[in-house]
Amino acid sequence: MSDKFEFRKSSYSNLTGECVEVALNVPGTVAVRDSKRQTGPVVRVTPAAWDAFRAGLRRP
Known part of the structure; x- marks a missing residue:
C-alpha cells in the first residue's frame, strides 16, 4: 500500500x-x-461519505 495512514x-x-x-x-x-x-482490511471512503456516516450516527 502506498498510502501512509x-x-x-x-x-x-x-x-x-x-x-x-x-x-x-x-x-x-x-x-x-x-x-x-491492524494488518487486515482497510475501508476507504471520501471525506463527504465519512461526514454523512457520522451525521447519521447522531440522529435519534
Missing part, C-alpha cells in the same frame, strides 16, 4: 477491545480499520 483510535471505542481506528491524514481519503486486525 496514521491511524488513531476512535474516542467511542470501549475497554473490551471493540475498537475502530480512523486515519484522516491522506488528502481525499478517510481510512477505517479494526484495531484488533
